[in-house]
Amino acid sequence: xxxxxxxPEPERRALxxxxxxPEPERxxxxxxxxxxxxxxxxxxxxxxxxxxxxxxxxxxxLADEGLAMAGFLALRLHRxxxxxxxxxxxxxxxAAALAETAGVELIRLQCYEGLDASHALYDWDFARxxxxxxxxxxxxxxxxxALSVEELxxxxxxxxxxxxxxxxxxxxxxxxxxLVDEVDRADDEFEAYLLEVLADAAVTVPELxxxxxxxxxxxxxxxxxxxxxxxxxxxxxxxxWVGHPTPERETAILRRRLPGLDERLAAxxxxxxxxxRTLDLVKPPGVAEAIDWAAALRALAADTLTxxxxxxxxGVVLKVREDIELAAGTVGAR
Amino acid sequence: xxxxxxxxxxxxxxPVTPDRLAAFGEALDAAGVAHAYWAGRLTLxxxxxxxxxxxxxxxTGASPARGPSWQVRRLPERSLFRATMPPSAxxxxxxxxxxxxxxxxxxxxxxxxxxxxxxxxxEALALLAQVALADITRAGRRHRPAGHGRVDRRRxxxxxxxxxxxxxxxxxxxxAPRPRRLVLLIxxxxxxxxxxxxxxxxxxxxxxxxxxxxxxxxxxTRLTRLSPALRTRDPEVALREAGRLIPDWRxxxxxxxxxxxxxxxxxxxxxxxxxxxxxxxxxxESAEPARLGAAxxxxxxxxxxxxxxxxxxxxxxxxxxxxxxxxxxxxxxxxVAGHTVAALHAVLEEVRRA
Numbered sequence: 001x002x003x004x005x006x007x008p009e010p011e012r013r014a015l016x017x018x019x020x021x022p023e024p025e026r027x028x029x030x031x032x033x034x035x036x037x038x039x040x041x042x043x044x045x046x047x048x049x050x051x052x053x054x055x056x057x058x059x060x061x062l063a064d065e066g067l068a069m070a071g072f073l074a075l076r077l078h079r080x081x082x083x084x085x086x087x088x089x090x091x092x093x094x095a096a097a098l099a100e101t102a103g104v105e106l107i108r109l110q111c112y113e114g115l116d117a118s119h120a121l122y123d124w125d126f127a128r129x130x131x132x133x134x135x136x137x138x139x140x141x142x143x144x145x146a147l148s149v150e151e152l153x154x155x156x157x158x159x160x161x162x163x164x165x166x167x168x169x170x171x172x173x174x175x176x177x178x179l180v181d182e183v184d185r186a187d188d189e190f191e192a193y194l195l196e197v198l199a200d201a202a203v204t205v206p207e208l209x210x211x212x213x214x215x216x217x218x219x220x221x222x223x224x225x226x227x228x229x230x231x232x233x234x235x236x237x238x239x240x241w242v243g244h245p246t247p248e249r250e251t252a253i254l255r256r257r258l259p260g261l262d263e264r265l266a267a268x269x270x271x272x273x274x275x276x277r278t279l280d281l282v283k284p285p286g287v288a289e290a291i292d293w294a295a296a297l298r299a300l301a302a303d304t305l306t307x308x309x310x311x312x313x314x315g316v317v318l319k320v321r322e323d324i325e326l327a328a329g330t331v332g333a334r
Numbered sequence: 335x336x337x338x339x340x341x342x343x344x345x346x347x348x349p350v351t352p353d354r355l356a357a358f359g360e361a362l363d364a365a366g367v368a369h370a371y372w373a374g375r376l377t378l379x380x381x382x383x384x385x386x387x388x389x390x391x392x393x394t395g396a397s398p399a400r401g402p403s404w405q406v407r408r409l410p411e412r413s414l415f416r417a418t419m420p421p422s423a424x425x426x427x428x429x430x431x432x433x434x435x436x437x438x439x440x441x442x443x444x445x446x447x448x449x450x451x452x453x454x455x456x457e458a459l460a461l462l463a464q465v466a467l468a469d470i471t472r473a474g475r476r477h478r479p480a481g482h483g484r485v486d487r488r489r490x491x492x493x494x495x496x497x498x499x500x501x502x503x504x505x506x507x508x509x510a511p512r513p514r515r516l517v518l519l520i521x522x523x524x525x526x527x528x529x530x531x532x533x534x535x536x537x538x539x540x541x542x543x544x545x546x547x548x549x550x551x552x553x554x555t556r557l558t559r560l561s562p563a564l565r566t567r568d569p570e571v572a573l574r575e576a577g578r579l580i581p582d583w584r585x586x587x588x589x590x591x592x593x594x595x596x597x598x599x600x601x602x603x604x605x606x607x608x609x610x611x612x613x614x615x616x617x618x619e620s621a622e623p624a625r626l627g628a629a630x631x632x633x634x635x636x637x638x639x640x641x642x643x644x645x646x647x648x649x650x651x652x653x654x655x656x657x658x659x660x661x662x663x664x665x666x667x668x669x670v671a672g673h674t675v676a677a678l679h680a681v682l683e684e685v686r687r688a
């Protein structure tokens with residue numbers, strides 16, 4: 001599925017400025033548990049859902065009324081958005097477009113089974129810590145007594161040995177859009193610490209202190225509904241079910257996504273996709289498949305979706321053999 | 335005004351908790367009253383079902399007490415717990431075990447569930463609840479230390495580092511077990527009715543024991559998801575609630591439609607993936623059996639193990655001749671009898687082999 005990722009802005013790439021710098025003359029500075037405030041700034045405010053929808057449209061995403069309202073309220077109320085819907089209806093693309101519209105970075109956490117804190121939050125870079133120790137040993141710094149044990153430990157648990165995983169990175173780099181993709185794939189224990197992070201937009205590293213975002217990141221959580229996500233998580237979010245778009249909207253989406261696509265062809269693809277969704281299919285096509293289909297037809301330099309062409313390219317939209325057999329011959333102009 | 339709306343929505347079955355209500359208020363402030371519909375929908379709903387209830391409650395403003403339309407389709411108070419013995423068994427004439435009034439559990443374990451007296455039935459059901467206590471697991475993605483198995487490189491290297499780089503004995507790891515999802519598809523059509531009550535109780539016991547990892551559906555003329563109803567602690571309350579949800583209790587059979595609906599809906603989305611799927615049905619399919627075969631073949635491609643349980647399979651002289659069963663047989667991992675407590679134990683053994 002084509003996800004448009006925003007171009008990174010160079011000035012935002014630097015490490016968070018408020019984190020402690022190495023200060024060897026103050027022993028234990030990094031160990032002292034203090035609240036560290038991460039990068040500050042603000043997500044631009046939109047005056048109405050319509051204004052946000054217009055902004056999203058500029059970013060190439062045509063949101064319907066409900067989705068625009070969800071995005072607007074998420075920015076206003078600092079609440080996460082919980083998006084559910086079939087695969088390929090544009091949940092992930094919404095987060096990318098929201099980030100681009102707001103002019104902030106998109107940080108993505110793809111969930112999978114077995115995802116744990118060291119992959120989602122942070123991890124210590126053990127190899128580099130050992131390397132650091134070895135380097136100190138070989139230069140004889142420790143042996144000459146230049147570093148006390150406390151200093152050495154503080155040095156080892158310094159921010160530069162901390163690997164920020166997506167959740168911590170989102171808090172350090174806020175304002176940003178944090179996309180927690182397919183949360184239903186992760187184990188339910190993961191939901192528990194996701195909740196903790198979302199509730200106070202803070203991560204506590206025992207050796208370092210609590211890292212808090214001044215502006216909470218805009219959080220978009222998506223789910224394909226393969227399992228019921230715990231209510232405690234949903235309760236804190238704005239819930240929106242993303243459905244398939246109307247043929248008119250889908251035509252507009254295709255034209256927006258594929259510049260130069262003939263309007264008539266776009267309308268035909270949208271109508272054919274809508275028709276496919278009415279069939280009794282194992283996997284009804286989503287918007288992503290419709291875009292792929294239109295792109296394929298554009299690559300074939302077609303100007304009309306004929307029945308023959310539709311059957312020949314059906315594999316772009318339908319990925320299950322039984323579905324293709326069922327749909328063959330029912331699509332396209334006679 | 336907010337409180338009135340909240341009361342109406344709560345009556346319609348929406349989870350309108352105070353914090354959700356507070357969020358609704360905030361959303362109204364931020365978006366304006368003109369957008370009240372979306373503000374409410376985004377903050378008060380938590381699933382597609384909730385959205386349907388929300389819309390229904392707002393549209394049929396006049397009768398909030400009626401509840402959503404899908405609940406009143408079938409009237410409640412149909413007791414699932416009823417004596418279903420044939421009169422001959424009640425008389426105890428042909429069954430020698432019954433004549434000595436054997437309450438011995440070992441005997442009870444091997445008695446056909448359809449031929450028990452109410453008192454025996456209660457005992458058998460208690461035994462059945464114990465079946466559900468078994469663990470059903472699969473190998474997880476994570477590892478845990480073990481005496482043998484693959485070499486745990488990370489722990490081995492750390493142990494060597496601790497020893498100052500000296501070689502240490504190798505440490506091993508194995509895949510940590512994770513619960514395997516269990517999907518129960520229970521046929522509640524007329525021909526299965528002597529067993530349906532016991533099977534629903536078994537489903538309740540499983541749901542109570544491992545709520546996250548058990549999904550229960552009933553098959554009849556349509557597919558009904560029972561899992562939420564079965565989470566109630568009290569089996570009687572849970573079964574009554576389940577009975578309210580099942581619109582086709584003791585009706586006809588359209589097995590193929592039910593199985594296909596499960597496979598294409600929740601099953602394809604993830605409920606069946608890596609799961610053990612157990613179908614309790616005698617395979618009496620009134621529509622074309624070929625479709626049932628195709629649906630079960632699809633189910634097997636999704637699931638880790640597909641087990642078909644037919645109560646008749648345990649009877650002497652059984653041959654899978656029922657139209658549906660013959661079509662299904664090539665596509666299931668195992669066909670097991672499920673007419674006694676002991677047989678249901680065997681089903682569990684089959685499930686655990688996944």
